[in-house]
Amino acid sequence: MSKNNFTRRGLMKTGAIGGAGLAVPTIFTSNVWAASHTGFTNAPQGDTVTLGFNVPQTGPYADEGADELRAFQLAVEHLNGGGDGGMMQTFSSQKLQGNGIMGKKVEFVTGDTQTKSDAARASAKSMIEKDGAVMISGGSSSGVAVAVQSLCQEAGVIFMSGLTHSNDTTGKDKKANGFRHFFNAYMSAAALAPVLESLYGADRKAYHLTADYTWGWTQQESIQAASEAMGWETVENVLTPLAQTDFSSYIAPVLNSGADVLVLNHYGGNMVNSLTNAVQFGLRDKEVNGKNFEIVVPLYSELMARGAGANIKGIPGSQNWDWKLENQMGDRYRGTNAFVQSFGEKYGFPPSQAAHTCYAQTLLYADAVERAGSFNPCAVAEALAGFEFDGLGNGPTLYRADDHQCFKDVVVVRGKENPENEFDLVEIVEVTPAEQVTYAPDHPMFSGGQLGSCNPGA
Amino acid sequence: MDAIILQILNGLDKGSAYALIALGLTLIFGTLGVVNFAHGALFMIGAFCAVTVNKLLSLSFVTLDPSKKDFLGNPTKILTPYVEKWFGPEVGAAIIDWSVPLSILFAIPIMIAIGFIMERGLIKHFYRRPHADQILVTFGLAIVLQELIKHYYGANPIQTPAPDAFRGSFDFGQLLGFDPNVIIYPYWRLVYFAFAAVVIGGVFAFLQFTTFGMVVRAGMADRETVGLLGINIDRRFTIMFGLAAAVAGLAGVMYTPINSPNYHMGMDFLVLSFVVVVVGGMGSLPGAVAAGFLLGILESFASMNEVKALIPGIDQIIIYVVAIVILLARPRGLLGRKGVMED
Numbered sequence: 027m028s029k030n031n032f033t034r035r036g037l038m039k040t041g042a043i044g045g046a047g048l049a050v051p052t053i054f055t056s057n058v059w060a061a062s063h064t065g066f067t068n069a070p071q072g073d074t075v076t077l078g079f080n081v082p083q084t085g086p087y088a089d090e091g092a093d094e095l096r097a098f099q100l101a102v103e104h105l106n107g108g109g110d111g112g113m114m115q116t117f118s119s120q121k122l123q124g125n126g127i128m129g130k131k132v133e134f135v136t137g138d139t140q141t142k143s144d145a146a147r148a149s150a151k152s153m154i155e156k157d158g159a160v161m162i163s164g165g166s167s168s169g170v171a172v173a174v175q176s177l178c179q180e181a182g183v184i185f186m187s188g189l190t191h192s193n194d195t196t197g198k199d200k201k202a203n204g205f206r207h208f209f210n211a212y213m214s215a216a217a218l219a220p221v222l223e224s225l226y227g228a229d230r231k232a233y234h235l236t237a238d239y240t241w242g243w244t245q246q247e248s249i250q251a252a253s254e255a256m257g258w259e260t261v262e263n264v265l266t267p268l269a270q271t272d273f274s275s276y277i278a279p280v281l282n283s284g285a286d287v288l289v290l291n292h293y294g295g296n297m298v299n300s301l302t303n304a305v306q307f308g309l310r311d312k313e314v315n316g317k318n319f320e321i322v323v324p325l326y327s328e329l330m331a332r333g334a335g336a337n338i339k340g341i342p343g344s345q346n347w348d349w350k351l352e353n354q355m356g357d358r359y360r361g362t363n364a365f366v367q368s369f370g371e372k373y374g375f376p377p378s379q380a381a382h383t384c385y386a387q388t389l390l391y392a393d394a395v396e397r398a399g400s401f402n403p404c405a406v407a408e409a410l411a412g413f414e415f416d417g418l419g420n421g422p423t424l425y426r427a428d429d430h431q432c433f434k435d436v437v438v439v440r441g442k443e444n445p446e447n448e449f450d451l452v453e454i455v456e457v458t459p460a461e462q463v464t465y466a467p468d469h470p471m472f473s474g475g476q477l478g479s480c481n482p483g484a
Numbered sequence: 485m486d487a488i489i490l491q492i493l494n495g496l497d498k499g500s501a502y503a504l505i506a507l508g509l510t511l512i513f514g515t516l517g518v519v520n521f522a523h524g525a526l527f528m529i530g531a532f533c534a535v536t537v538n539k540l541l542s543l544s545f546v547t548l549d550p551s552k553k554d555f556l557g558n559p560t561k562i563l564t565p566y567v568e569k570w571f572g573p574e575v576g577a578a579i580i581d582w583s584v585p586l587s588i589l590f591a592i593p594i595m596i597a598i599g600f601i602m603e604r605g606l607i608k609h610f611y612r613r614p615h616a617d618q619i620l621v622t623f624g625l626a627i628v629l630q631e632l633i634k635h636y637y638g639a640n641p642i643q644t645p646a647p648d649a650f651r652g653s654f655d656f657g658q659l660l661g662f663d664p665n666v667i668i669y670p671y672w673r674l675v676y677f678a679f680a681a682v683v684i685g686g687v688f689a690f691l692q693f694t695t696f697g698m699v700v701r702a703g704m705a706d707r708e709t710v711g712l713l714g715i716n717i718d719r720r721f722t723i724m725f726g727l728a729a730a731v732a733g734l735a736g737v738m739y740t741p742i743n744s745p746n747y748h749m750g751m752d753f754l755v756l757s758f759v760v761v762v763v764g765g766m767g768s769l770p771g772a773v774a775a776g777f778l779l780g781i782l783e784s785f786a787s788m789n790e791v792k793a794l795i796p797g798i799d800q801i802i803i804y805v806v807a808i809v810i811l812l813a814r815p816r817g818l819l820g821r822k823g824v825m826e827d
Contacts, residue, residue, distance in 0.1 A: 088639030275787035298641045306670040308653035335643035
């Protein structure tokens with residue numbers, strides 16, 4: 027259900043917090059927003075509004091960051107009335123008219139997260155303090171997302187996260203000023219488990235290799251819980267350093283461990299390397315316990331599939347979105363083709379899921395401002411919380427008020443055996459309905475944190 | 485027992501890479517007295533020579549197939565590699581399949597040329613400067629090279645597969661009488677180990693049995709005296725730098741099927757290779773090779789679940805722990821000589 031007005035209650039809450047003084051962060055002492063006496067950080071004063079896009083421009087996920095940046099630029103172009111309007115045409119909320127946001131032309135600044143939490147915080151802080159960004163979006167690491175979300179909460183700006191898949195982002199580290207459109211590890215596991223059972227049966231022994239940071243931990247926990255619930259046994263979970271490039275010494279012991287499935291809780295370059303090593307060691311050609319040995323990569327991305335080449339063929343995983351969704355699964359996923367058309371015409375190739383989530387987040391923010399009638403973070407948060415929408419490529423979606431997590435269908439995919447072209451590396455196996463991947467707000471995997479109150483900053 | 489054999493095998497390929505990189509580092513340090521922090525970048529450039537050759541051989545011409553539509557609904561572009569057009573589909577596909585071994589022919593002149601340019605253009609100005617200056621300038625150069633590669637090739641790892649004939653693995657354990665699937669080892673890693681052995685043997689033979697090598701060894705022992713004998717040491721040093729660059733580059737070329745090349749791979753190996761050099765003994769070629777294999781195998785053992793259960797985190801620090809122990813017991817390293825870096 028959509029809330030279309032900046033309510034009296036919200037206004038009172040904002041005023042109370044703004045007036046309290048105690049909530050004003052001490053780290054932000056810039057006179058940039060001290061001069062704006064409108065009760066929230068970086069209130070747009072002229073005929074423009076500045077958004078801050080914080081993406082990995084260097085480091086191992088720079089290609090993903092580049093795709094996010096392309097999507098942000100496209101979204102800004104559409105918001106300002108350029109191009110063909112993309113998903114603005116299919117978005118169920120028809121508040122965006124191509125005249126900027128609330129009549130203000132959208133401008134943007136960019137920062138480099140370097141896929142490092144401290145660097146990401148520094149670049150976000152700079153965009154807020156020096157450039158006057160009223161919203162921060164982007165990123166491709168959960169470690170970064172959690173760090174920047176926390177900073178935005180302190181600073182009093184909205185954070186619309188990019189690609190972050192850890193349960194913690196909207197679990198124990200959730201914040202009132204932070205919103206996630208991307209799905210999470212629990213949802214991946216809930217969507218994948220039935221497919222894994224139908225592919226490989228209920229009697230399997232799994233060996234996990236897990237990236238040793240927040241995303242790896244929560245994904246492993248989720249996949250282990252979901253697979254054990256259907257009868258699988260977890261033989262071993264080995265944590266691997268994020269900086270690891272050669273996984274051979276981790277792969278070698280897998281075969282004589284008694285396991286017949288290897289779950290790679292790895293992402294990006296880690297996944298490309300560990301999968302390459304696993305294939306080199308002939309794991310996919312072996313028979314263990316009378317069954318073919320199988321490999322599972324719970325979180326997929328098209329860019330990773332491109333990096334892994336032929337090794338990805340036949341391997342199952344999950345995605346937040348895929349550019350073929352509307353063509354293959356029908357009109358429920360409308361918006362997909364509009365976005366692919368816009369993006370493809372502009373850049374010459376289909377968008378990745380990282381690009382899609384960042385584009386969607388930008389539109390969702392702009393739409394929330396229009397519906398709230400204010401850039402005030404508390405007004406925007408209130409407009410987004412509990413918002414139900416459609417037409418952004420994922421089907422009907424809810425931005426849940428309890429944790430600021432989007433609930434929508436999850437795409438289960440497999441590496442395609444015979445790709446027709448370089449963009450056709452992933453095939454859609456099925457789409458799991460949102461109801462099957464929804465969990466209670468107090469689910470143990472997401473407990474331990476409080477959303478708290480929104481912070482308008484100044 | 486099977487786990488021990490498995491980890492020794494695992495350590496061999498990483499040890500091979502350490503040994504090859506450390507060999508080049510030691511050659512440059514021993515002959516020129518230069519601490520070259522750009523040596524990892526040379527390993528990375530070698531790997532990207534293989535990527536480049538693979539891309540060049542895969543260059544394709546486009547024909548449109550109106551019966552199929554691309555993602556925007558336009559006629560699908562069909563890419564046919566030129567080599568398949570020129571040599572026929574089978575031979576063309578085989579040439580692309582063997583692109584990594586073929587890259588060696590491309591990488592040797594490229595790497596020697598890069599070595600020459602580096603030495604003449606930059607390194608020679610730092611012969612008499614403190615080691616700290618050398619480290620700073622070569623580290624800066626490494627970052628420049630790394631960023632150039634990232635700019636042109638992107639940040640993601642690029643698949644550069646081994647020829648089909650060497651893909652997959654064989655059951656090493658069954659040869660030794662173990663159960664099936666207990667000790668398996670990829671074919672290409674054996675190739676890499678054999679290749680490293682040939683290159684290392686070649687470098688040693690070159691230094692041992694040629695006049696040039698004799699002068700270089702003399703130079704490593706006493707640079708000043710060799711210079712006083714009227715030998716053009718400068719030209720030989722340039723050639724040595726080119727040779728060391730070629731060794732690092734070849735190590736990179738052949739490493740590409742083991743781990744997909746990315747712009748950061750040089751840095752990943754650099755620090756560990758320096759530890760290898762120090763543990764082996766500054767200026768000692770046999771020391772560098774021995775330490776490379778020793779640390780590669782120990783690192784492999786440290787990543788075993790049983791070992792990590794006993795000492796959590798040991799896989800991340802084993803090389804440094806061993807280095808500390810060895811250097812405390814033998815401050816000059818395993819085979820280090822007196823007087824090297826002791827002034």
